[in-house]
Amino acid sequence: MDFDTISSISTPMGEGAIAIVRLSGPDAVTIADRLYKGKTALNDVQSHTINYGHIVDPVSGDIIEEVMVAVMRAPRTFTREDIVEINCHGGIMTVNRILELTLSNGARLAEPGEFTKRAFLNGRIDLSQAEGIMDFIRSKTDRASKVAMNQIEGRLSTMIKGLRQSILEILAQVEVNIDYPEYDDVEEATTQFLLSEARQIDSAIDGLLQTGAQGKILREGLSTVIIGKPNVGKSSMLNNLIQDNKAIVTEVAGTTRDVLEEYVNVRGVPLRLVDTAGIRETEDIVEKIGVERSREALKKADLILYVLNYNEPLTASDYQLAQLIKGEDVIVIINKTDLTQQLDLEEVQQMVGDVPMVQTSMLSQSGIDALEEEISRLFFQGEVAAQDMTYVSNARHISLLKQAKQAINDAMTAAESGVPIDIVQIDLIRTWELLGEVIGEEVSDSLIDQLFSQFCLGK
């Protein structure tokens, strides 16, 4: 494929001390060289070197900026084309000026996501890796970055490729059967082989889908509600969590009144404390919005933190709340353990059932670590497992995997009910194609364009 040379600012606007103008394409080095004054012309430097010099406007002769210029020649680059990165430390004006100079000297302004799109089109990365990069750019927390990184490294691709290989093996076996239809025992053996392989593929897809729920949480945050009677320490707990962790407050656009979302990063788990209808931290949820609406609101939450007072026996309203949160993901927090015990812990356990309990004192700030550990454990089953796991964190992947699961199940049902094997074959091929779509091997051009236009400019 023949491409022109593209250019854009590849660092976030107005953020960070260093800004990078990046060029990719056959004329990247030549164009940059027209603007560059240094010890050696960029056309003559070795590949994969960083060169100190100045950017000079070739028309006016003005010195624009002191720069470090990275020269990377194809094919060992991200796009598999020649890439030049001009690193400058100046503000937005200088960076824009340099970008304009690259454009007036032969480069074209890159479309959003075009660098990544080229990497994909030139075979450097597959589609799920490209999407991993997109998630990486958008990721809000360290752990979400790790998940995105794993995807970039192609873990998901590797698993999908393995599944597709198994399907090809089944299809090969089915071919044998179609070629020698006269042998009954071949047909029987093929069906058995097909069913056992298909079952494994089915459960592998299930495994990937199960990580989907966690993937979603990683990207969007765990919607979290804190409940409990007045004065048990809910506000104190919230403040402790915020103090102890990075909190990011964002505004949710498109709502009638401004809704604030607070992200608290607890050991890599972003808790999204949503303040809707006052249920984030409420003393009297039931009185405020009624039993049914409370139940609905609590059902929508991913995590409920239910706070009780160690210094007070259970009351009817504790039981009412416990009733509302039955079956949800709950952590019970027994607070004010610095005071004398009035609460019967066995009675609490009986009231809430089999949910984790943590004892804290928000006043003396003890037990907060244990609470954070519990939150982390609940969703990652420990830190180690999370880093090594592949998460399917993308709605398109999840939808394709669900369709693939349906197709492989159709194949199994057909095979079991004695449908001719060449009909079963159709479902197998469909499974193979759907899995291929996850890694971009069976996608139409328009889908590709749609995906890449979502990328941030300059990536």
Ligand code: GDP
């Ligand atoms: P909320 O009404 O549930 O939000 O409770 P607050 O966080 O506003 O706390 C109510 C009162 O209890 C405040 O005076 C807090 O200082 C106090 N408090 C909170 N946590 C503790 C604790 O662990 N021990 C003690 N002794 N007091 C606490």
Ligand code: ZN
């Ligand atoms: Zn409060």
